[in-house]
Amino acid sequence: MRKYKFCAGFLSLAMACSLIMPVSAEDYSDTEAWYAKCSQAQTSQAGVKACQGFQEYQKNRKQSLQNSIEAYTSSIASLQSDTTKMEQLAKEQKELVSNLQTQISEKEKSIELIENNIKELEEKIQAKQAEIDAWNEQIENRMKNEQTTIGTNMIIDLIMGSDSLSDMLRRISGVERITEDDQSQIKKLNKLKKELVLQQDEQKRLDEDAKSQKAELESQKQQASELEESYNKLVEEYQKKITELEAQKRSAQVDMNSIRDFVISTNFSGSIESVSGFIHPIQGGSKSAGTWAYPGGGMHLGLDWAAPIGTTVVAPASGVILYAAAPVGSNSGYLGNWSGYPYGGGNTIEMLCNVNDTLYAVSFCHLSQTIYVSAGQSVSQGQAIALSGNSGNSSGPHTHVEVYNLGSMSVSDAVARFSASADFAWGTGWSGTGTSCEAGKAAPCRERPEKFFS
Numbered sequence: 001m002r003k004y005k006f007c008a009g010f011l012s013l014a015m016a017c018s019l020i021m022p023v024s025a026e027d028y029s030d031t032e033a034w035y036a037k038c039s040q041a042q043t044s045q046a047g048v049k050a051c052q053g054f055q056e057y058q059k060n061r062k063q064s065l066q067n068s069i070e071a072y073t074s075s076i077a078s079l080q081s082d083t084t085k086m087e088q089l090a091k092e093q094k095e096l097v098s099n100l101q102t103q104i105s106e107k108e109k110s111i112e113l114i115e116n117n118i119k120e121l122e123e124k125i126q127a128k129q130a131e132i133d134a135w136n137e138q139i140e141n142r143m144k145n146e147q148t149t150i151g152t153n154m155i156i157d158l159i160m161g162s163d164s165l166s167d168m169l170r171r172i173s174g175v176e177r178i179t180e181d182d183q184s185q186i187k188k189l190n191k192l193k194k195e196l197v198l199q200q201d202e203q204k205r206l207d208e209d210a211k212s213q214k215a216e217l218e219s220q221k222q223q224a225s226e227l228e229e230s231y232n233k234l235v236e237e238y239q240k241k242i243t244e245l246e247a248q249k250r251s252a253q254v255d256m257n258s259i260r261d262f263v264i265s266t267n268f269s270g271s272i273e274s275v276s277g278f279i280h281p282i283q284g285g286s287k288s289a290g291t292w293a294y295p296g297g298g299m300h301l302g303l304d305w306a307a308p309i310g311t312t313v314v315a316p317a318s319g320v321i322l323y324a325a326a327p328v329g330s331n332s333g334y335l336g337n338w339s340g341y342p343y344g345g346g347n348t349i350e351m352l353c354n355v356n357d358t359l360y361a362v363s364f365c366h367l368s369q370t371i372y373v374s375a376g377q378s379v380s381q382g383q384a385i386a387l388s389g390n391s392g393n394s395s396g397p398h399t400h401v402e403v404y405n406l407g408s409m410s411v412s413d414a415v416a417r418f419s420a421s422a423d424f425a426w427g428t429g430w431s432g433t434g435t436s437c438e439a440g441k442a443a444p445c446r447e448r449p450e451k452f453f454s
Helices: 002-018 031-038 045-077 083-148 154-160 165-173 180-251 256-262 411-421
Strands: 286-289 303-306 312-314 319-325 347-355 358-371 384-388 398-407 445-447
Touching: 031 045, 031 083, 045 083, 045 180, 083 180, 256 319, 319 358, 319 411, 347 384, 347 411, 358 411
Parallel strands: none
Antiparallel strands: 286 303, 303 398, 312 384, 319 347, 347 358, 358 384, 358 398, 398 445
């Protein structure tokens, strides 16, 4: 059967050539579905052609993202002290990161699918080859049996001397001693061999695709790292310049009617249990910025505690909720996003606590949309009150915490005062650190949260 095996090789070459064809026009917008489709062996040339088109679509998509990242990086490099431009760039970065992370996630899933499908395909190829070998042997034996009945090698010589499979089939059709059943079996064998060639070519395509996607994955992870580095520079510059704008926005007179549903009522007449000390309110994470300044410069009036979105936030002491509202998404934050109250706080909580018979107010900003408490509700120390997030004027997932020492103010006076003004700063303002307790300011004064939360 040497000539027959040569025919299989001829077919393989023909099939390989037929796969090099113009890419088809398809709608590739559902990338998840196309990754799933093209991560497995195709059973038709049309399928292979469509997947070649998807590969080209992915290259264009990656290049477009690369161009955007380069433009963004160039803008960062020429950054001036313009907060509006910084905020615009921060929005762009958020979109770029989201796009990049989506492509990275898609590739990781695709590589895993391809590797699993290659293993399955190898098993199918082995089974197909075994089936072809059995058919080869069966057809050859039947031909030999036919030629022995007339005592000549004429038929075998005639058939095996053909130059190609189509030539062989043409010769067979003219030999009366070969039955229609024989011809049918040979055609089935031809079909099996075509299927085998396609599977073998698909195995090579998937191998090459996996290698290519792994290389692109590493490249995109490096892009993500570089994008984060340039964004950190942007954040640092923004933090230096934002103090005045933040103070201006938060000092503006609030429309109490717009937030009344989230503010405690003056009808509250309960007491607050005194505890011996604060506990840390965020159950995980680490400090990303301290009080009273950001690491790179710029005033910072509280403690930033970096933690993944969804980290539990608990009451640091027993108390009552003065304000609780979650008007925006858990991961909707970006520089220049002034949503929430106080402006830029995103999803926020304000509560009163009694620690060693001193009244404190504690603020939580940039929370997720999952808040477990409401205004007027009493809470116990350690009780879950919310989940951390990335909302409002935020550069990434974290919770911003501020602590105010209200001194000997009574609970009823504190409730009445907050109910009337909803002033998260308790008269200390937002423009400087001179109203801190450690600067000698009398209560109400700002405390350094690190003093209580180790």
